[in-house]
Amino acid sequence: MDHQTQPVSTRADDVRPVTEPTTTKRNTGELVLAVLLAALGVYLLVDAGAIAVPGSTNTLGPRFFPYLVGGLTVVTGAFLALRVLRGDRAPSDDSEDVDPDAPTDWRAVAVIAVAFLAHALLINVIGWPLAVALMFAAVAWALGAVGIVRPFLIGLAVGCIAWIVFVKALNVALPGGTVLEFVTSWF
Amino acid sequence: MGIDALLGGFADAITPVNLLFALLGVVLGTAVGVLPGIGPAMTVALLLPATYVLEPTAALIMFAGIYYGGMYGGSTTSILLNTPGESSSIMTALEGNKMAKAGRGSAALATAAIGSFVAGTIATLLLALVAPTVVDLAIGITAADYFALAVIAFVAVATVLGSSPLRGLASLCLGLYLGLVGTDVITGQERFTLGIPQLSDGIDVVVVAVALFAVGESLFVASRLRKGAVQVIDHKGSWMTKEDFRRSWKPWLRGTAFGFPFGALPAGGAEIPTFLSYATERKLTKHPEDFGKGAIEGVAGPEAANNAAAAGVLVPLLTLGLPTSATAAIILAAFQGYGIQPGPTLLTTEGPLVWALIASLFIGNVMLLVLNLPLVGVWVKLLKIPRPYLYAGILVFASLGSFAVNADPLDLVILMVLGLLGFVMRRYGWPVAPAVIGLILGPIAENNLRRALAISDGDLSALTDTWFSRIVLLLALVALVGPFVLRLVKGRRATPEEVQRDGQLEHRDDESVVTSGRDQ
Numbered sequence: 001m002d003h004q005t006q007p008v009s010t011r012a013d014d015v016r017p018v019t020e021p022t023t024t025k026r027n028t029g030e031l032v033l034a035v036l037l038a039a040l041g042v043y044l045l046v047d048a049g050a051i052a053v054p055g056s057t058n059t060l061g062p063r064f065f066p067y068l069v070g071g072l073t074v075v076t077g078a079f080l081a082l083r084v085l086r087g088d089r090a091p092s093d094d095s096e097d098v099d100p101d102a103p104t105d106w107r108a109v110a111v112i113a114v115a116f117l118a119h120a121l122l123i124n125v126i127g128w129p130l131a132v133a134l135m136f137a138a139v140a141w142a143l144g145a146v147g148i149v150r151p152f153l154i155g156l157a158v159g160c161i162a163w164i165v166f167v168k169a170l171n172v173a174l175p176g177g178t179v180l181e182f183v184t185s186w187f
Numbered sequence: 188m189g190i191d192a193l194l195g196g197f198a199d200a201i202t203p204v205n206l207l208f209a210l211l212g213v214v215l216g217t218a219v220g221v222l223p224g225i226g227p228a229m230t231v232a233l234l235l236p237a238t239y240v241l242e243p244t245a246a247l248i249m250f251a252g253i254y255y256g257g258m259y260g261g262s263t264t265s266i267l268l269n270t271p272g273e274s275s276s277i278m279t280a281l282e283g284n285k286m287a288k289a290g291r292g293s294a295a296l297a298t299a300a301i302g303s304f305v306a307g308t309i310a311t312l313l314l315a316l317v318a319p320t321v322v323d324l325a326i327g328i329t330a331a332d333y334f335a336l337a338v339i340a341f342v343a344v345a346t347v348l349g350s351s352p353l354r355g356l357a358s359l360c361l362g363l364y365l366g367l368v369g370t371d372v373i374t375g376q377e378r379f380t381l382g383i384p385q386l387s388d389g390i391d392v393v394v395v396a397v398a399l400f401a402v403g404e405s406l407f408v409a410s411r412l413r414k415g416a417v418q419v420i421d422h423k424g425s426w427m428t429k430e431d432f433r434r435s436w437k438p439w440l441r442g443t444a445f446g447f448p449f450g451a452l453p454a455g456g457a458e459i460p461t462f463l464s465y466a467t468e469r470k471l472t473k474h475p476e477d478f479g480k481g482a483i484e485g486v487a488g489p490e491a492a493n494n495a496a497a498a499g500v501l502v503p504l505l506t507l508g509l510p511t512s513a514t515a516a517i518i519l520a521a522f523q524g525y526g527i528q529p530g531p532t533l534l535t536t537e538g539p540l541v542w543a544l545i546a547s548l549f550i551g552n553v554m555l556l557v558l559n560l561p562l563v564g565v566w567v568k569l570l571k572i573p574r575p576y577l578y579a580g581i582l583v584f585a586s587l588g589s590f591a592v593n594a595d596p597l598d599l600v601i602l603m604v605l606g607l608l609g610f611v612m613r614r615y616g617w618p619v620a621p622a623v624i625g626l627i628l629g630p631i632a633e634n635n636l637r638r639a640l641a642i643s644d645g646d647l648s649a650l651t652d653t654w655f656s657r658i659v660l661l662l663a664l665v666a667l668v669g670p671f672v673l674r675l676v677k678g679r680r681a682t683p684e685e686v687q688r689d690g691q692l693e694h695r696d697d698e699s700v701v702t703s704g705r706d707q
Contacts, residue, residue: 029614030615037360051376060641062373062374065633069360073360077357077360080353080354083353091350097412098411098412104411108410109406113607136583139579143579155583158580159583162584162587174587174591
């Protein structure tokens, strides 16, 4: 029961004393992000100059709006970097399933990203349902599901059902893999 | 024209096929509203490929059902899970959560559902009444006026709605950039495609929306997953009593009165009206001692405001083609998928479609009341899905929706790259919605800008030719500069104070709710 009141109270504790270690750590990442945004703006401004303008355009060509967006991006990135340097912290972002005090689990993020990219490459080889089942199992494992067979079977079931609904009923183009396509070829 | 057209709309909406799609929409919408991690914006985005096979009326009726259903489902989550969810249901969670813990969960869910129904019905009626008038006013709108409206929508979504204006602008910039990638429609020149042929068609809306909402969210949750079993508060207990009804009906109506106008304004959104509704109910209540311990007024009012605002958002969408929320932006993309450009002419050129859509909202509301009162136990079961399976499943459907667009694995690689971007944005508190709105509204804004300046031969003063555009641009300027000026006046330490005020908000200290509601 006491677990239920925990999120609120820890959040409040987190707020009052501006805790030094987390602040500095968060600030570096935020600063990098703001600088990258400004860099994107510079890229937009530079590359906009390289957009070919057809001779017939007498008024506003394809460069004007990119210049506008690029300028806005540079200014926003610079201001944000400045404010982050002055100690501005991002508002805490809530989600029902997020533990605000947990350290970032980079391993889970990496496993999910790799599993997803692998499934993207496998779709045309082994079919969407099987590729998705493998991805499902890897993601569930990274998030702490027990076992590996059960997640895989659940993923396979989800993949097959979704494939049948979307391909057979809605005519969406998805490679089903040799087995599934053979088994369902009669309807 | 209003009533006859609406009756015609009912005749269209009540065909078995359309009723089926309305039902499908509200069921899907409630499910995704209940499930943490996905929302109506992402669901509509995932189902955008359905526009290739369905006729427009059926698809849009389904999308509208998802939109309304998501609002109903969200209240169930915020009442029965003891963690805050999306910002517009935080206020519902404050009192609703306390009610559920005190064994009054059933009554809290009931007042939320009935309040949503009352607000949704009244607000949809207002939508039907207001839309023709707005169209009459807007029919003479110029390209410059439209550009001004787009600017104020950008500013509002980026700076007024979020808690950090600069981060909202940063997100908007990313969206505008993504919208630029591809081939310029007017001159046919490639822009920012990096020489990759697949990018010359632009980055698909589905891929961006699914990446930022679904993949980014899944990665963010994965990085900080709340360990242990999911704790759902029991929703048993007595249903609404007569006393509960007496205490609820006024907050329902007041919440509707707050929600609809805020939603309908180009600078709208559901957060401000829910804050205002909560603060008002706390002032007007005859049971101030209940607030903070589970006051039913504090659930009824904000929940009604939330739903009325959702209907209000459809006013600028259907009459001006101006999306002011992420879901509205994606519904706009669905219209575009059918070659329909929402705008002042929509009601005349596509009258039957729009009226069938509005009529289906009434029908959907009734379905939602039935789905959410007797069947709430079914939805509660959804809350208990083990999180590893939930997020793995979300990624499966992200893959399905994005791959279905072009059947190109490269889209899935772009999806993951943008998903990582979404993860970083979530991690550092950048709101995601402005990026989606920038992506979809950006090209429309550019088009109108260039049309306006083509007429004037490149003279920039053409942008402020009409009184309408002058006023709207001025308002946008105030909204853009206002927060920064305020911060300068209040001094440099404003930010920790803001955070602290947020903390107080959750502890229900004194009157801080009112001020932070206005500051949003």
